[in-house]
Amino acid sequence: MDEKLKRDIILEHYQNPFHKGLSDNPEYITVNSRNASCVDNINVSVLIDDGVIIDARFDGDACAICTSATSVMAKTLIGKTLDEAKVIVENFENMINEKEYDSSVLEELNVYDTVYRQPNRKTCALLPFRAIRDIMNKNENK
Amino acid sequence: MNRDDFPILETGIIYFDNGATTMKPKCVVDKVVEYYTEYTSNAHRGDYDTSLRVDKEYESVRTKVKNLINAARDEEIVFTKGTTESLNTIVFGYMQKILKKNDEVLISKSEHASNVLPWMILKEKIGIEVKYVDLDENYAVTVENVKRAITDKTKVISLAHVTNVIGDIRDIVEIGKIAKENNILFVVDAAQSIGHVKIDVQKANIDFLGFSAHKMLGPTGIGVLYGKYELLNETDTLEYGGGMNAFFESDCSYELKEVPWKFEAGTQNIAGVIGMGRAIDYILKIGLDKIHEHELELKKYAVSELKKVPNIKIYNENTDSGIIAFNIDKVFSQDTAIFLNRFNICVRSGNHCAKILKDEIGITNTCRASFYVYNTKEEVDKLIEALKRQDEVYDNIV
Numbered sequence: 001m002d003e004k005l006k007r008d009i010i011l012e013h014y015q016n017p018f019h020k021g022l023s024d025n026p027e028y029i030t031v032n033s034r035n036a037s038c039v040d041n042i043n044v045s046v047l048i049d050d051g052v053i054i055d056a057r058f059d060g061d062a063c064a065i066c067t068s069a070t071s072v073m074a075k076t077l078i079g080k081t082l083d084e085a086k087v088i089v090e091n092f093e094n095m096i097n098e099k100e101y102d103s104s105v106l107e108e109l110n111v112y113d114t115v116y117r118q119p120n121r122k123t124c125a126l127l128p129f130r131a132i133r134d135i136m137n138k139n140e141n142k
Numbered sequence: 143m144n145r146d147d148f149p150i151l152e153t154g155i156i157y158f159d160n161g162a163t164t165m166k167p168k169c170v171v172d173k174v175v176e177y178y179t180e181y182t183s184n185a186h187r188g189d190y191d192t193s194l195r196v197d198k199e200y201e202s203v204r205t206k207v208k209n210l211i212n213a214a215r216d217e218e219i220v221f222t223k224g225t226t227e228s229l230n231t232i233v234f235g236y237m238q239k240i241l242k243k244n245d246e247v248l249i250s251k252s253e254h255a256s257n258v259l260p261w262m263i264l265k266e267k268i269g270i271e272v273k274y275v276d277l278d279e280n281y282a283v284t285v286e287n288v289k290r291a292i293t294d295k296t297k298v299i300s301l302a303h304v305t306n307v308i309g310d311i312r313d314i315v316e317i318g319k320i321a322k323e324n325n326i327l328f329v330v331d332a333a334q335s336i337g338h339v340k341i342d343v344q345k346a347n348i349d350f351l352g353f354s355a356h357k358m359l360g361p362t363g364i365g366v367l368y369g370k371y372e373l374l375n376e377t378d379t380l381e382y383g384g385g386m387n388a389f390f391e392s393d394c395s396y397e398l399k400e401v402p403w404k405f406e407a408g409t410q411n412i413a414g415v416i417g418m419g420r421a422i423d424y425i426l427k428i429g430l431d432k433i434h435e436h437e438l439e440l441k442k443y444a445v446s447e448l449k450k451v452p453n454i455k456i457y458n459e460n461t462d463s464g465i466i467a468f469n470i471d472k473v474f475s476q477d478t479a480i481f482l483n484r485f486n487i488c489v490r491s492g493n494h495c496a497k498i499l500k501d502e503i504g505i506t507n508t509c510r511a512s513f514y515v516y517n518t519k520e521e522v523d524k525l526i527e528a529l530k531r532q533d534e535v536y537d538n539i540v
Contacts, residue, residue, distance in 0.1 A: 006540050014536075039476045039492040039507060061506050063476040064539060114540050120480065 006111040013068035018075045019057040023047070028055070029138050033131035035123050040066040044131035046077075048139050053077045053085055058128070065121045069112060070128035076107050082136060089129050089136075096125050143436060144428065145516050156487040156521045161306050161334060161465055161494070161512035163356045166421075170359060173420035174413045185412055186385060186403075200412060203419035204402075207366055210422050211332075211351065212342040217371055220402040221415055224365035225333040226256040227380075228352025229300075231367055231405065232329055233260035236350070236377040237298065243269035246295040248326075250275045250283050251498045252305040257331045258498065261300065271295070277502050280460045282310035288317050298327045303335035307494045307510060308458045309465030311339060318347035333357055337421075338437065338463065338514075340430045349373055355414065359515075360421035364414030367405065374401040381407040433515055437464030440513045444522045451529050457503055464513035470532050475507040481535045482509075485528040487521075 022030065022045045030045040042060030046053055056074035060067075073092075077085050084105075092109050094101035098116045115125045145151050147167040157165060183193035185200045204216045213219060222228045241247075247261050251274050261272050275283050275291045283301060292299075299321050304311050314330055321328035330351040332341055337358025343351055350373065354365035369377060379386065379398070386407040390396035398404040425433065444466055445459045453471040470478050479491035490510045493500065500506045511525065 003540065007536065010539055011536055039474075041506065061474075063474040063480075064536060067474075111540065118480075124476075 001110060001113070006114075009072075009108065009111045010064065010068045013071040014064040017058075017067055017071040019055070020059055020071070022057055022059050023055070028057070029135045031131050031134040031138070032060075033127050033134070035062075035066070035127055039063065040124055040127050042066065042070055042127060042131065044070065044074075044128055044135065046132070046135050048082065048135075051082050053080050053082070056132075062127070063124050065112075065115065066124040066127050069109075069125045070131075072108050072111070073128045073132065076109055077132065082139070085132070086136065089132055092129055093126060096122050143515055145518070147424075148516050151516060154486055156485070156524055158511040158513065158517065158521070158525065159488045159490045160357070160514040160517075161510060162490055163362065164337075164359050164514055165516065166361070166417075167359055167424055169424055170361070170417050170420045174361060174417040177413045177416050184409055196412060199416050199419070200410075203415050203422075206419050206422045207368075210336075210341075210426070211368060212344055213368055214344060215371060217401050218368055218374060220367040220369070220374070220405040221410055222352070222365050222367045222405070223363050223411065224354035224356070225331060225352040226354075228350075228365055228367035229256050229329075229331060230260050231377065231380055232350045232352070232369070233264055234378075235380055236369075236373065237270075237327075238264060238268060239376070239378065241268060241270050241297055244271060244295060245297040246271045246273050246293060247298040247300060248273050248275055248288070248291055248296055249300050250277060250302075250305075251502050252277065252281060252283075252308050252310075252496055253300075253302055253498075254306050254331065254333065254494075254496055256333075257300055257302060257329075270297075275301075280310065281308045281458065281499075281502055282461060283312050285313050285316045285320070289320060292320070292324055292326070296324065296326050298329060300329035300331070302331040302333070303341065304338065304463050304465075305496070306334050306465070307467050307496045307499055307508065308461055309334070309463035309467075309512075310458070310461040311335070311463055314341075314346040314348065318345075321349075322347045334463075334465075337425050337433070338430070339434050343368055355418035355421060358421055359424060361411075361414045361417040364411045364418050366418075371401065374405075377405075379405045379407065381405075383407040385409070428515060434463075436515060437513045438462060440464055440517055440519065440522060441466060443519055444511065444513075444525070447522060447526045448529070451526060451532075453532060454529060457505075457508060464517075466511045467508040468511070469505070469508055470529065470535070473532065473535055475509045477535055477539075478509050481532075482525070482528055484538065485524060487525055487528060489525075 028045045040062035047055040091101040181192040181195045183196045204219045207219045276287045327349045332353040336353035351368040356362040388397040457467040475491035
């Protein structure tokens, strides 16, 4: 993907994030995820029904990479089954950690395919995915 | 000033993260290398020349530290691995023994984690109350607000001398006087002030104090716990082992060494202590007044120049230390710091371990530029030039 297009997508999601703001609905599972270097701090909140992600929202205070990655993740995961979501999460994590991955499942999340070049940004990109993993675990144990 | 003494500056780095740690002058590095290459031995153990030399060098640093903070005697100086260990020893070695349920400890919301968390844990353990001095409109602690916060249950006042985000210098002499008048113990976190401003523990009636050498041009992993002699005698060490005991027998009888050696269990950071001693010599040779004056001049200059740059918010323009907390409007602090790194400018972003300060200043994250002896106005100019190019912050984001 063209570098400028990637940057435009990231900035668009940073400046006008998708589904920023949490729902009052108690059916949502919400987790907080923070970067150990004490900067990014987000809440990710997901509504799951019958094995399908019905809605994904977030709020918090985070850098451009973390905020936009959370936004793109929310947009990508809505409508996916939990099994599909797991595949996306795994492949995204592999992409950031420079392991083999399948770009065909990542949709717009492919814009982060060069984040690995900036080690200080990797945790930022991975933060929402840590949250979604926690949420899926919580859902399994419900 | 003295830039030639810091070989790392030759790389062109513009280092404005002195609140986190400082660069090391060559003389400090040489002193450490000298120990490792010429007389490596353990302290307080040997009967041979190199070991005796270690003892002499090691113990001479106690005197240097005593003089630096004007302690009453060498034995009031304990070597620790840094401010964090010092404060933890104060809280869990002494305060835990003498404080009771509902006793109040007065801190502020701009304290560093190491002057907050130990007290919170002590609250969990024995039920003390952690109270906060109100900050004024500049987010500073004033003597008046300290007075107002004292109740008949206040047993301890524990404050940073200089805070690490706002950089306000607390009037420790006046606060120490109030503490004494009210029979309150006074603990000072000197991590940000040591090597920047003068400290006189006797004049300020300080009961306990901690600092780290690496924030004053010394090595990492070494610092100091100061305590009044009679208080240190009542303080328990948090570690037991070699070097700190007088004897122990199979019937479980034992005796510990005297203060300060009872706190220094196991082989100590000898190279660190010796390097710290050289850092103290170096700083005193320049002069603390001169250092402070230089930092203030840089801060004033940087503030006046930053004000000319659009969209910059400064959070602490009125404090008298070399620390500036700022943000570019609508840009997350970490994004700014990563952008500045492109110009080889090092600033810190985040909450700087002062995680409850957000209650007061209403924002969770700032960029922090903190100055020291070797920083120059030319370097500040480069920061300003970079910040003027703020439209490019996101150009290289991927």
